[in-house]
Amino acid sequence: MRILILQVAPQTRGRPIPRFDPRLGTLLTLLAERGHELHLIGLSRFDEGRVKAALTRCLPQLVFADISPVCVGAARRALEFLGTREFLPIVAGGAFPTVAPAEALSLPGVAAVAIGEPDATLVTYLERLKDPVAPTAVRGVWLRDEQGLTRPQLPGLVEDLDSLPFAERDLFGYAEWLARCGELEIAVGRGCPQHCGYCSNDAERMMYEGRGVWVRRRSPGNVLDEITVVRRRHATVRSVRILDHAFALDDSWLVGFCEAYARRCGLPLRCHLRANAVTSTRLTLLRSANLADADVEIISGSDFIRNEIFAMDLSNAQIVAAFGELHRAGVRTRAVLYLGSPYESEASMEDTLHLLRALRPARVDVRPYFPFPGTRAAAEPCGSNGWLSPRGEEEYHADRPGIEMPACRPPLVTACIRRIRAEFATTVSSPWWRRLRQAPQHLLKLMRGR
Ligand code: SF4
Numbered sequence: 001m002r003i004l005i006l007q008v009a010p011q012t013r014g015r016p017i018p019r020f021d022p023r024l025g026t027l028l029t030l031l032a033e034r035g036h037e038l039h040l041i042g043l044s045r046f047d048e049g050r051v052k053a054a055l056t057r058c059l060p061q062l063v064f065a066d067i068s069p070v071c072v073g074a075a076r077r078a079l080e081f082l083g084t085r086e087f088l089p090i091v092a093g094g095a096f097p098t099v100a101p102a103e104a105l106s107l108p109g110v111a112a113v114a115i116g117e118p119d120a121t122l123v124t125y126l127e128r129l130k131d132p133v134a135p136t137a138v139r140g141v142w143l144r145d146e147q148g149l150t151r152p153q154l155p156g157l158v159e160d161l162d163s164l165p166f167a168e169r170d171l172f173g174y175a176e177w178l179a180r181c182g183e184l185e186i187a188v189g190r191g192c193p194q195h196c197g198y199c200s201n202d203a204e205r206m207m208y209e210g211r212g213v214w215v216r217r218r219s220p221g222n223v224l225d226e227i228t229v230v231r232r233r234h235a236t237v238r239s240v241r242i243l244d245h246a247f248a249l250d251d252s253w254l255v256g257f258c259e260a261y262a263r264r265c266g267l268p269l270r271c272h273l274r275a276n277a278v279t280s281t282r283l284t285l286l287r288s289a290n291l292a293d294a295d296v297e298i299i300s301g302s303d304f305i306r307n308e309i310f311a312m313d314l315s316n317a318q319i320v321a322a323f324g325e326l327h328r329a330g331v332r333t334r335a336v337l338y339l340g341s342p343y344e345s346e347a348s349m350e351d352t353l354h355l356l357r358a359l360r361p362a363r364v365d366v367r368p369y370f371p372f373p374g375t376r377a378a379a380e381p382c383g384s385n386g387w388l389s390p391r392g393e394e395e396y397h398a399d400r401p402g403i404e405m406p407a408c409r410p411p412l413v414t415a416c417i418r419r420i421r422a423e424f425a426t427t428v429s430s431p432w433w434r435r436l437r438q439a440p441q442h443l444l445k446l447m448r449g450r
Helices: 022-033 048-058 072-085 095-099 101-105 122-130 174-181 201-207 220-233 251-264 280-288 303-309 316-328 346-359 376-383 393-397 410-423 432-447
Strands: 002-008 037-043 062-067 090-093 110-114 141-145 148-150 183-186 239-242 269-273 291-299 332-339 363-368
Touching (some): 002 048, 002 072, 022 037, 037 048, 037 072, 048 072, 062 072, 062 095, 062 122, 072 090, 072 393, 090 122, 095 201, 101 110, 110 122, 174 183, 183 220, 220 251, 239 291, 251 280, 291 316, 332 410, 346 410, 363 393
Parallel strands (some): 002 062, 062 090, 090 110, 291 332, 332 363
Antiparallel strands (some): 110 141, 141 148
């Protein structure tokens, strides 16, 4: 079957879409292995010209739309357009359909929604479509037809992640990405043991309750095999980035990984670290694997927002201590934060600014808070207080939060986001004078091959 895949996701950090996504990449490999012909385009906004060109090039028999919760409007427009030009079956999947399947099924032309981890759902569904007499009901795929809505249970979780093939990368334009920045991205597991109130992890975990172990990790050998395969194909790989937030939370797995990584790769490593999990033992271990960069979610300078609203169990003191440890170990840090979260105020934004000044991260990634559907914070307190913005994702793309609180209007939040981006090196929208100031450092980095 010829399948056109639309990755509808925001363009972050100036990175073009399509953007490598390990979950989608694994699905694409599985579909290719079953003989499907795949074409992938990325959309952060509806672009009629690109959709038309993809239709002409691909002549699809089916469209699969992988939809991010902050691009539902863009997906709606693209699917509407498809509906007016072609009579094509459309299946939706990805983060938004997983947490809001009924809403995804109401998008124009969508006849089926693959929920959760698509390896076990979408692949089987497409196999059934090939056989006109086979029943189409498949675990994890919601359907809408003349009879109404079919909502089958989810299948069990894939427990042995090593049994999955390596993720497809070429369709994402990975050679160009590596030539541009040299950073190989890889996922080492699925699921997360944390319970941050702004994250859809909890919603997914609950959906899968009773269907297997939620937090799973690939074996270190399997991860290193994939890194080796990608490095053999692309001489431009200069560093490795682990995408999982839960990467460093299991000590026994981490020991095995760091040993294998140091022995079989050794390139500068970047990963997520939980500030309350940065211990000197873990840091020594990670340094043995050439840890060079750490992304740390601080989210807010307000202990109240971080802990009472988002249940992160993470104090300012722990954050300060973690950054101190990381800097002493020579690890570059990137602080990740949201502004405009529930109960944000001018005072809490000032607290965030003061905390950042004390932490002195090498880079800051600051975004407006967006209440992702299915997350705890979106329901309580945002939904219950009537704070959800009627303009939804448009706000997020304009650097305004997706909630409106009388005590902290969106323009105040936007101003503070811009202030932080002007004061700190960022991965988003650095002002021209900062980029100019950073140019000699970038040049030095390039000369050192990093
Ligand atoms: S640590 Fe990351 S993935 Fe885990 S619950 Fe928190 S935000 Fe979600």
